[in-house]
Amino acid sequence: MAELIEKNANKELTVNEELIWLLIRNNNSFLVKRNGAQFTSEPNNLTNLNSFKYSGLACNKTIGISHSPDNRGVIVSSKKAKVAFYKPAESTHKVTLSKGTRRSARSFTNAFTRAGYRPDLRKEALARISAIYQTQKPVKVHARKTSRRHNRKQK
Numbered sequence: 001m002a003e004l005i006e007k008n009a010n011k012e013l014t015v016n017e018e019l020i021w022l023l024i025r026n027n028n029s030f031l032v033k034r035n036g037a038q039f040t041s042e043p044n045n046l047t048n049l050n051s052f053k054y055s056g057l058a059c060n061k062t063i064g065i066s067h068s069p070d071n072r073g074v075i076v077s078s079k080k081a082k083v084a085f086y087k088p089a090e091s092t093h094k095v096t097l098s099k100g101t102r103r104s105a106r107s108f109t110n111a112f113t114r115a116g117y118r119p120d121l122r123k124e125a126l127a128r129i130s131a132i133y134q135t136q137k138p139v140k141v142h143a144r145k146t147s148r149r150h151n152r153k154q155k
Contacts, residue, residue: 015085021058025050028057044077046124053120061118065128067136073098074132076108076125078117101133 030042031050039048044056044064056062056079064077076095083091095111097104105126113122 017052017058017060021052021055024055024057025052030057044079046121046128054124063112063118063121063125065125065132067132068096068098071136073136074104074129076112078112097129101130104133105129 028040028042030040032039032041038050040050040055041048042056044062045054046063046065047054052058056064060079060081062079066075066077067073068075074097076097078093080091080093085091097107099107108125108129109122112125113119
């Protein structure tokens with residue numbers, strides 16, 4: 001247990017990610033259990049699965065993608081690793097990407113995953129960006145199809 005709680009160079013207490021995960025994995029306010037599956041609605045969880053890899057609460061470095069309030073683009077939020085745990089408002093960094101699906105995906109890839117900030121979440125994050133942009137497109141109204149036999153003139 002002593003190795004899970006450490007003192008860093010600044011003599012601040014830090015709690016290991018594994019300890020936090022052991023405490024919250026079976027019981028937290030974001031947990032949703034349905035039909036034998038466990039999902040979560042916590043912020044900064046890309047897949048909404050209750051697992052350590054995607055956890056937005058247990059991991060020190062997380063990436064969250066959500067739609068912008070005006071439905072024009074996505075908001076990419078990340079957790080800063082070197083902020084004290086008792087200052088949660090200062091620990092998140094948010095960027096709005098609103099240039100379209102491809103340019104937002106390229107911008108995200110350049111800023112986060114190529115820089116070494118959780119490259120294992122690249123595929124899930126790009127899928128989420130694409131899905132959010134897909135929901136923001138206007139719905140196309142198609143003309144009602146008629147069969148050809150009704151279009152012929154009656155003799």
